[in-house]
Amino acid sequence: MSRRMMVAHPRPAFRTLACPMKTDELREKYLEFFESKGCVRRPSDVLVPRWDPSVLFTPAGMNQFKDHFLGKVKLDFTRATTCQKCLRTGDIENVGRTAFHHTFFEMLGNFSFGDYFKREAINWAWEFLTEKKWLGLDSARLWVSVYTDDDEAADIWAKDIKLPPAKIKRMGEDDNFWPASAPSQGPDGVCGPCSEIFYQVDDKNEVEIWNLVFTQFNRVGAPPDNLRPLPSRNIDTGMGLERTASVLQNVPSNFHIDILLPLVEGAGDVCGLKYDAVSENGRRLRRIADHTRACTFAIHENVYPGPNKEKYVVKRLLRRAVLDGRQMGVKEPFLHKLVPLVAEMMRKPYPELADTVTRVAQVIETEESNFFGTIDAGLDRIERLFGQMKSDGREMVSGGEAAEMYTTHGFPPELFETIAAEHNLGFDWAGFDQEMRVHGEESGAGRRTELFQSGPLDALKKTMHGTEFLGYETTEAEARVVGIIAQDELLEQIDEIGHAKPVCLVLDQTPFYGESGGQVGDVGDISGKGFRFEVTDTRKDGAFALHLGHLREGRIESGAAVTARVDAERREGIRRAHSATHLLHYALQKHLGKHAQQQGSKVDRDWLRFDFSNPAAVSPEELAAIEAEVNGLVSRGAEICWRTLPLAKARETGAMMLFGEKYPDVVRMVSIGDFSKELCGGTHLDNSGQVGLFKITAEESVSAGTRRVVALTGPAALDHVRTQEAALSEAAGILRVPPGEVPNRVAALLKEVRDLKKELSSAPQAGGVTAEALLAAAKQHDGVNVVVAEASGADAGQMRQLIDQVRRKASPAAVLLGSAGDGKVTLVAGVSRELESRGLHAGKWIKAPADVVGGRGGGKPDMAQAGGKHPEKLAEALEAARREIAALLDK
RNA sequence: GGGGGAUUAGCUCAGUUGGGAGAGCGUCUGGCUGGCAGCCAGAAGGUCAGGGGUUCAAGUCCCCUAUCCUCCA
Numbered sequence: 001m002s003r004r005m006m007v008a009h010p011r012p013a014f015r016t017l018a019c020p021m022k023t024d025e026l027r028e029k030y031l032e033f034f035e036s037k038g039c040v041r042r043p044s045d046v047l048v049p050r051w052d053p054s055v056l057f058t059p060a061g062m063n064q065f066k067d068h069f070l071g072k073v074k075l076d077f078t079r080a081t082t083c084q085k086c087l088r089t090g091d092i093e094n095v096g097r098t099a100f101h102h103t104f105f106e107m108l109g110n111f112s113f114g115d116y117f118k119r120e121a122i123n124w125a126w127e128f129l130t131e132k133k134w135l136g137l138d139s140a141r142l143w144v145s146v147y148t149d150d151d152e153a154a155d156i157w158a159k160d161i162k163l164p165p166a167k168i169k170r171m172g173e174d175d176n177f178w179p180a181s182a183p184s185q186g187p188d189g190v191c192g193p194c195s196e197i198f199y200q201v202d203d204k205n206e207v208e209i210w211n212l213v214f215t216q217f218n219r220v221g222a223p224p225d226n227l228r229p230l231p232s233r234n235i236d237t238g239m240g241l242e243r244t245a246s247v248l249q250n251v252p253s254n255f256h257i258d259i260l261l262p263l264v265e266g267a268g269d270v271c272g273l274k275y276d277a278v279s280e281n282g283r284r285l286r287r288i289a290d291h292t293r294a295c296t297f298a299i300h301e302n303v304y305p306g307p308n309k310e311k312y313v314v315k316r317l318l319r320r321a322v323l324d325g326r327q328m329g330v331k332e333p334f335l336h337k338l339v340p341l342v343a344e345m346m347r348k349p350y351p352e353l354a355d356t357v358t359r360v361a362q363v364i365e366t367e368e369s370n371f372f373g374t375i376d377a378g379l380d381r382i383e384r385l386f387g388q389m390k391s392d393g394r395e396m397v398s399g400g401e402a403a404e405m406y407t408t409h410g411f412p413p414e415l416f417e418t419i420a421a422e423h424n425l426g427f428d429w430a431g432f433d434q435e436m437r438v439h440g441e442e443s444g445a446g447r448r449t450e451l452f453q454s455g456p457l458d459a460l461k462k463t464m465h466g467t468e469f470l471g472y473e474t475t476e477a478e479a480r481v482v483g484i485i486a487q488d489e490l491l492e493q494i495d496e497i498g499h500a501k502p503v504c505l506v507l508d509q510t511p512f513y514g515e516s517g518g519q520v521g522d523v524g525d526i527s528g529k530g531f532r533f534e535v536t537d538t539r540k541d542g543a544f545a546l547h548l549g550h551l552r553e554g555r556i557e558s559g560a561a562v563t564a565r566v567d568a569e570r571r572e573g574i575r576r577a578h579s580a581t582h583l584l585h586y587a588l589q590k591h592l593g594k595h596a597q598q599q600g601s602k603v604d605r606d607w608l609r610f611d612f613s614n615p616a617a618v619s620p621e622e623l624a625a626i627e628a629e630v631n632g633l634v635s636r637g638a639e640i641c642w643r644t645l646p647l648a649k650a651r652e653t654g655a656m657m658l659f660g661e662k663y664p665d666v667v668r669m670v671s672i673g674d675f676s677k678e679l680c681g682g683t684h685l686d687n688s689g690q691v692g693l694f695k696i697t698a699e700e701s702v703s704a705g706t707r708r709v710v711a712l713t714g715p716a717a718l719d720h721v722r723t724q725e726a727a728l729s730e731a732a733g734i735l736r737v738p739p740g741e742v743p744n745r746v747a748a749l750l751k752e753v754r755d756l757k758k759e760l761s762s763a764p765q766a767g768g769v770t771a772e773a774l775l776a777a778a779k780q781h782d783g784v785n786v787v788v789a790e791a792s793g794a795d796a797g798q799m800r801q802l803i804d805q806v807r808r809k810a811s812p813a814a815v816l817l818g819s820a821g822d823g824k825v826t827l828v829a830g831v832s833r834e835l836e837s838r839g840l841h842a843g844k845w846i847k848a849p850a851d852v853v854g855g856r857g858g859g860k861p862d863m864a865q866a867g868g869k870h871p872e873k874l875a876e877a878l879e880a881a882r883r884e885i886a887a888l889l890d891k
Numbered sequence: 892g893g894g895g896g897a898u899u900a901g902c903u904c905a906g907u908u909g910g911g912a913g914a915g916c917g918u919c920u921g922g923c924u925g926g927c928a929g930c931c932a933g934a935a936g937g938u939c940a941g942g943g944g945u946u947c948a949a950g951u952c953c954c955c956u957a958u959c960c961u962c963c964a
Contacts, residue, residue: 307961308892316962374961407962408895436963443893443963796948800911824947830911843910855947859910866910867947 020249021135023259024348027083027241029135030108033128034081037120039110044084044349046662047104048301048310056310057087057298061109062213062236068113069190069215069234072461073542078115083108083241083349087294089313096287099246099253100207103317104294106241106349114232121212121235122156125197129210135248141200143167147176147193153214157195178213178236184223190230192216199247207247210239253277255286259345263289266341270334271325284324291321292335292364296342299360300353302599302658304706305367318367323412326375333368336361359595359613371410378411379419386423395424399431406432407439456490457483457541460506466543468509471522471683472642475566479507481528481558485546495555505533505547505556511566512547514540518601519578519682521548522571528562530554571683573605576713579640579672579685580630580694581608584711585656586676587629588612591622598658599706603682606716614707618699623709630694637689638673642680645669655679693717769794769817771805778810782889784835785813788881790874794819796826796865803830803863814840814889816881818849820871825853827866827877836861840888848884849877 021029031041045064047057055063061084067073068080084107094101112121130139144163146153148170157163174181175196182191192215198206213236217227242254249257255264256277267288268275276282298314299305305315318335325334339361343353385401397420405411417427460483470477483506484491486499494503505526512535515521521538526547531554539546547564581603588596592614600611618626650657650667655677657663663679670680672688685691695717698710712720732739735746769791778785787806791799799817807813812832819826829846842864843857850857850866853873857866868877 308964312963370960377960403962404895408897408960410961439894440963442895797911804911826947850947853947857910857947859948863911865948869947 021245023241023245023257026135026245026248027106027108027349030128030239031081031083033134034079034110034124037079037110037124039079039081040077042080042082044082044106046301047085047087047297048303049662051662056313057089058084059086059088060084061086061107061238062111065111065113065236067461068111069236070458071114071232072458074462074465075113078113079111080113081108081110085297085350087298087313089317095290096255096283096285099255100240100243102242102254102290102294104290104297108239108241108244110235110237112235114234117216117233117235118153118212118214119156119160121214121237122153122195123160125210125212125237126161129197135244137199137247143169143198143200145169145171145176145196145198147195148172150176150193150195150214153193153195178215182219183227186219188219188221190215190217190234191219191227192233201247201252205252207243208240209244209247210237212237253286255289260289260293263293263338263341263345266338267292270337271328271330273328281328284328288321288324288335289338291317292338293342293346295321295335295364296339296353296360297350299363300356304363315367318364319371319410319412322368322371323415326372326415327418331372333365333372335368336365339364359597362595374410375412375415378405378409378416381405381409382411382416382419386420386425389425396426396428399428399433399435402427402432403435403439406436456485456488457506457544459490460544461542464508464544467507467545469511469513469545470509471511471513471566475511475524475568475571477509477511477564479509479526479562479564481556481560481562482506482508484556484558491558493555493557494551497551497553499550502536502548503533503551505535505549506544507547507562507564510545510547510564512538512545512564513566513571513574513683514538514545516540517681518581519574519603520605522566522574523549524564524566525549526562526564528556528560531556531560533562570605573607573714573716574603575683575685576691577606577608578603578680578682579688580634580691580711580713581610582670582672582676582678582680582684583630583633583688583691583694584608584610584626584709585612585678586672587626587633588614588709590629591626592618598656606713607710608713609708609710611706611708618707618709623696623699627694627696627711633673633675634688634691634694636673637687638675640670640672640684640686640688642668642670642684650679653677693721695720769802771802771809774802774806774815774817775810778806778813781886783812784832784889785810786882786885786889787813787815787817788878788885789817790878791817791819793821796828799826799828800830800863800865803828807832814845814885816845816849816878816885818874818878818881820874823869823871825855825868825871825874825877827853827855827857827868827881828864829859829866829881830863831861833862838889839891845881845884845888849881852877852880 035041042064045058049055049058049063052063052066058064061082062069064082064084065080068075085104086107087104089103091101092103095103110121110124128134129137129142144157144167146157146168154168154170157168158165173183176194177183177191178194179187179191192213194211194213196208197210197212198208200206215234215236216230218230220226220228242257242260245257245259246252246254251257254260264285265275267285271285271288273281273285275285295314295317298310303310303314305311305318321335340357343357346353382405389395389397397416402413402416405416406413413432417429420427464482484494485504485506486494487501507526512522512524513519515538522535523537524535526533526535532552533547533549533556534552535547535549537548539548581601585598596612596614598610598612602609644666647663647665647667650669653669655669657679667679668681669677670682670684671677692714694711694713696709696711697720698708700708728739728742732742735742737745769789774787774789775785777789778787780786785806791802794802794817799819802817803815806815807830812835814831814835816827816829827846827849829842831840831842831845841861843859843861846857846859846864846866850868853868853870855866855868857864859865
């Protein structure tokens with residue numbers, strides 16, 4: 001993206017076209033046009049591609065086709081077109097400042113996988129842009145760029161399109177190559193030149209609206225001669241939806257198109273301001289609109305604000321937008337009010353947003369409140385800091401202080417600066433930036449995973465669609481070995497018994513369930529002529545089931561016929577837990593409300609963990625009701641069945657589906673009785689009665705707004721109940737009461753213990769020594785009551801109390817007590833406060849006796865404490881104390 | 892994944908070179924009082940997150956664990 005297109009401030013909107021094309025219309029026309037060219041229209045991929053570890057968010061239209069481009073999958077089609085929702089944070093600083101930067105945006109694309117190439121891509125782009133039937137843009141305002149030595153593309157623009165040479169600019173690899181600067185700087189791999197199409201708005205402003213990427217090379221190493229032609233050349237184009245809409249609608253900023261302007265103005269409404277495009281607040285409102293849109297989509301896909309990865313991005317976007325509001329004077333959560341408007345603006349292409357408006361708004365509101373809380377806590381801290389600065393005579397908040405407030409307490413520097421200015425104090429931005437750089441380095445630059453990974457399965461993926469799953473009907477089946485993978489390599493055979501690392505077998509078909517949808521993978525064994533392989537876990541890679549385990553006997557060759565046997569008893573437990581999970585999901589929604597949607601789930605052998613959204617802890621009463629509900633459904637013996645159907649049909653039936661989850665075109669729907677319908681690939685019971693018993697064992701928090709329930713089924717549930725029962729009856733036995741009386745008895749015992757403790761500590765004497773007795777033994781010395789005595793059996797606390805009593809009753813007094821026991825000596829000394837002025841110091845006094853017993857000590861002037869290791873010398877120590885106090889008083 | 896911070900009464904938090912566990916709010920009791928956080932007096936309430944170590948002595952210093960907050964990747 002070139003920087004020339006940036007404008008400091010968008011001009012106010014003006015409309016000259018009588019009936020400019022709506023954004024929704026543009027999106028539809030684009031897809032329609034490329035369908036007419038033979039492209040298959042595919043839905044937008046999810047915004048958060050959990051299957052792709054190399055990115056946090058979908059950054060471009062081609063992302064969902066990575067494997068297609070690399071020939072890693074068997075192709076069902078060779079031409080495609082999409083409108084893809086994307087999120088990028090690379091240029092986040094520019095959002096709101098320029099006319100064309102977003103975090104969230106949509107990209108219109110057409111793609112060719114070894115099918116059409118430059119000529120078609122260029123001709124069709126031009127046709128779509130200029131033909132009256134499509135966009136009908138004035139061709140005089142269009143010009144293009146091509147890669148410096150891409151004569152082929154330049155030729156097509158010149159000869160086919162008949163663009164004059166002045167309108168074909170040649171640019172270098174930093175502008176017109178993908179990835180940028182790839183020839184000289186890498187990375188190695190698939191790459192190619194590109195050609196950009198610009199629209200000239202006026203004398204000064206231009207907009208890049210379309211980028212055509214021609215992936216035709218494989219880069220190998222450093223130049224020269226490092227670009228090798230690819231046998232199969234691809235097309236990857238991206239047209240910015242918002243940019244093109246701004247051109248069509250003749251508005252100077254993306255933020256003023258029909259699907260964004262209402263949102264910007266709405267942001268003004270919830271902040272109590274009128275939108276003014278050229279003001280500072282205008283910039284803030286645009287940023288709020290953008291970030292809210294981005295977060296609404298991300299949260300819709302169940303990415304909640306959190307401490308790392310994509311969750312952190314959402315959190316940062318939200319807080320930035322809230323800060324903008326706060327800087328404009330808003331002191332209460334407001335962002336969440338914009339969610340319905342986002343859903344409304346995006347209703348045409350993404351109707352599903354409407355289903356989650358309430359939940360998304362609630363998540364945002366919670367985060368807003370948290371952030372306001374963070375700010376309030378920070379304000380207290382800043383108040384103290386300012387006080388300190390005033391007394392130190394400092395007038396500038398240092399970078400270190402600002403950075404600490406930000407990195408440790410989350411207090412935004414922009415707000416810090418504002419508040420400092422209100423107190424007539426400066427703010428050291430340069431120092432702050434420096435500190436943040438250091439912090440960033442300390443946090444370490446995380447290794448980035450390679451964009452295009454290759455694996456041992458790639459060869460298989462080119463020839464097979466995947467492993468056929470037979471596990472719904474059976475736990476045992478005949479199959480053929482199609483792949484053996486050990487140490488990341490595809491092998492023809494393996495005969496090493498007891499490989500240290502697990503080996504992976506791929507079969508053409510299998511009864512083994514690979515871990516997915518929360519259900520754990522199956523275990524069991526795979527055997528054939530002369531060998532046995534123990535399966536310890538089953539996972540999935542795309543449509544392939546990977547049987548992980550160890551060879552126990554013989555030798556396996558690729559192509560061998562095998563019998564695959566799942567541990568059927570374990571599978572039974574998993575089935576019970578999985579069906580019970582669906583029952584629980586239903587019961588939670590019935591008792592807590594529709595918002596109690598699944599957030600995550602783990603299904604193991606007669607054990608399940610279920611996370612769901614709920615604002616607060618589930619009360620014990622509600623929990624009991626939910627458990628009873630599930631057991632009621634179990635005893636009803638409802639039939640469980642499943643069928644496959646098109647995704648759209650499934651949605652119509654109202655089946656439970658997870659928002660933002662990537663579902664295939666044909667889905668499997670599991671129904672229990674007439675109440676539960678969920679899209680699910682897991683293995684289930686035939687009848688709900690087979691669950692046996694359902695027992696909730698825990699309810700806890702996972703993160704803000706999400707609760708977790710852990711439960712057991714079948715034999716495990718029964719075991720759990722029995723264990724609890726046994727513990728209770730054992731306790732009852734010890735207490736010699738019936739089990740029902742245990743709580744009362746324990747409460748009574750606790751009270752008794754507490755009362756006895758209190759009685760003991762408030763006893764007027766400790767170790768047989770009383771304050772009165774000590775007073776009686778007091779010796780007058782120079783008008784001071786001096787008491788030095790042994791208080792055997794008293795601990796330090798009790799001796800302190802005794803000293804206090806003596807001091808109160810016979811001030812002025814100097815008291816030192818000692819007690820011996822268990823190999824050590826404890827000494828405590830105290831003097832009346834008025835004696836401090838005579839130079840008396842308990843801490844100094846106590847040193848003399850402490851020396852005698854081989855210890856040290858110290859304390860405050862009026863009370864000190866010491867200890868030693870020679871109990872037998874206590875008497876000697878006390879004598880030393882008497883001498884010392886006499887000396888001190890005589891001074 | 893890394894850095895910083897927190898964890899003390901029901902809640903919000905103080906707690907200085909290691910040496911008597913505190914405040915405000917809330918609760919309870921008694922008294923006073925026409926109001927908007929009523930006022931006065933008194934009381935109850937603590938495994939200072941858990942575990943280990945250093946020390947005569949640890950809320951305080953060191954190590955480990957857990958949970959939470961926060962920034963960065």
